[in-house]
Amino acid sequence: MDDAMRDIFARQGYVVVPDVLNQQQLDELNEVYDQHIEEREEIQSKGGTDKKIRFSIRGRDTYQTTDRHGNTYVGRRFWSQAYRDLIDNETMLPILEEILGDPSWGHAPAHMPAELRPLFRLDHDNIHYKPGRKPADGEDKGGTLHGGPESFHITCVYELKTVGPDDGGFGCVVGTHKPANEQKLLDVDGDWKRNWCDTQWTSQLPNWDEDVPVHRVFAKAGDCILFTEKLKHGTIPWAGSGERRTLFYKYVPFGMHHGDVAYDTNDPELTERQKRIVEFSPCWFNEPREDKDYSANPALTKLHPLTHMESDPSVLLSGMSPPHIRLTDKTRTMLSTSLG
Ligand SMILES: O=C(O)CCC(=O)C(=O)O
Numbered sequence: 001m002d003d004a005m006r007d008i009f010a011r012q013g014y015v016v017v018p019d020v021l022n023q024q025q026l027d028e029l030n031e032v033y034d035q036h037i038e039e040r041e042e043i044q045s046k047g048g049t050d051k052k053i054r055f056s057i058r059g060r061d062t063y064q065t066t067d068r069h070g071n072t073y074v075g076r077r078f079w080s081q082a083y084r085d086l087i088d089n090e091t092m093l094p095i096l097e098e099i100l101g102d103p104s105w106g107h108a109p110a111h112m113p114a115e116l117r118p119l120f121r122l123d124h125d126n127i128h129y130k131p132g133r134k135p136a137d138g139e140d141k142g143g144t145l146h147g148g149p150e151s152f153h154i155t156c157v158y159e160l161k162t163v164g165p166d167d168g169g170f171g172c173v174v175g176t177h178k179p180a181n182e183q184k185l186l187d188v189d190g191d192w193k194r195n196w197c198d199t200q201w202t203s204q205l206p207n208w209d210e211d212v213p214v215h216r217v218f219a220k221a222g223d224c225i226l227f228t229e230k231l232k233h234g235t236i237p238w239a240g241s242g243e244r245r246t247l248f249y250k251y252v253p254f255g256m257h258h259g260d261v262a263y264d265t266n267d268p269e270l271t272e273r274q275k276r277i278v279e280f281s282p283c284w285f286n287e288p289r290e291d292k293d294y295s296a297n298p299a300l301t302k303l304h305p306l307t308h309m310e311s312d313p314s315v316l317l318s319g320m321s322p323p324h325i326r327l328t329d330k331t332r333t334m335l336s337t338s339l340g
Contacts, residue, residue: 001095009099010317013177013231014217020091021158021222028082030160033245036078037129078127078247084267086249087122087274092156092224096120099154099228100253103311106230106320107152108253109285110312119254122278123153124261128169128235130244139201142168143235144193149179150230152323153252157225160245165218167240170225170233171197173212177230178319184209185232199237230321251277255285255304256323260292286326309335 001009009015021029101117103110108117133140163169173196175181185192190205197214198204204214216236217225227233229250238244252258263278270278280297283304288294294301309332311322327335 001098005095009226009228012174012215014172014174014215014225014227014233016217016219017091017095017224017226018220019222020089020224023222025082025085026160026222028080029078029086029158029247030245032078032080032083033129033160079267081269084270084274086156086158086247087277088271089156089224092226095226096154096156096251099226100251103315104317104320105228106149106316106322107154107228107256109256109308109323109325110315111306111308112254112285113306116254119276119281120251121254121256121281122263123250123252124259125250126248128244128246128248130238130240132242133239134241140168140237140239142171142197142199142202142237145173145196145232145234146193147177147229147232149177149182149321150324151228152256153229153250153258155227155229156249156251157219157227158247158249159219159221159223159225160247161243162221163218163244163246164240165216167218167242167244168199168216168236168238169240169244169246170217170227171236172215172217172227172231172233174215176212176232177228177321179321180319181212182232184212196234197236200239201237253285253323255281255283257284257286257288257300257326260288260297260300262297286324287328287331289326290328303331307331307335 005015005017097118097120099105100107100120102108103112103117130140157170173181173185176185188205188209189207192205192208195203195205196208197216208214219225250259260280262280265275265279280299282299283302284300285304285307287303288297288300307327308325309327310325313322316322
């Protein structure tokens with residue numbers, strides 16, 4: 001990452017990295033996408049006519065394996081050489097290492113030992129598809145704003161088809177990865193989570209604070225939008241006449257739990273580095289979510305001996321928040337007792 005990119009990412013909370021994928025990579029990724037679209041499941045999204053097409057991972061071609069830590073993997077996502085290569089894309093890899101490994105960005109806990117800092121993990125991936133819109137199609141509602149300064153994961157958004165300025169897709173409220181800017185949004189009266197963007201079908205609240213503008217992020221096929229999940233972001237309704245084909249690869253620092261979708265680390269086609277990136281960490285600086293069942297994943301609860309209740313904020317770049325360290329009450333009591 002050069003200084004200009006670093007500066008943009010620090011200021012905006014996202015940056016568009018141009019030309020990350022070449023035409024051959026795009027062709028290969030799109031070919032697998034084509035096959036899945038043929039078998040697509042159309043799912044009526046909650047409470048509206050908005051048709052989002054998502055891809056089920058628990059479908060007919062899923063299977064189960066267990067990794068070397070005894071964690072269970074069920075599922076199969078878009079998978080081919082080109083998809084595996086996205087795990088450690090050569091342009092994005094050093095950028096991910098820096099942003100997830102240097103605690104000054106507020107993703108890695110400050111107490112993470114230096115040797116673990118380069119060992120970030122692919123936590124999960126998402127696939128968004130929208131067919132091209134025709135004038136007679138019904139409304140598209142888009143999505144609500146989410147994300148917050150204490151989040152610790154970052155996302156590579158790969159565009160497989162060009163997204164134009166008025167098409168929709170990824171949008172965000174610039175600068176809200178920093179708590180002072182987030183507060184400006186929280187202070188806006190009204191349902192700003194839903195009413196954040198002016199489109200054919202949605203409107204922004206009239207009292208929106210101009211200090212925190214919304215960006216509709218457009219990008220060419222092959223570009224990667226890198227954003228921090230600290231940033232308030234969401235889906236702008238799709239109005240493009242062409243398809244939306246977007247891949248989201250979501251990474252966490254070593255030892256941090258988020259969505260914890262497990263990958264098939266036994267796949268012999270994965271390189272050692274890819275395996276390392278998709279494997280669960282052997283120990284953790286935060287604890288699993290209470291809303292998920294981890295009974296098939298015994299290695300997901302082992303805390304790192306240097307776990308602290310909070311991450312030291314003194315290491316942070318100006319205006320950033322430390323990551324939220326989620327710990328159970330029992331662990332907190334144990335840690336405060338051992339601290340004396
Ligand atoms: O680009 C989009 O549709 C927004 C995606 C999103 O909200 C997310 O990845 O959390």
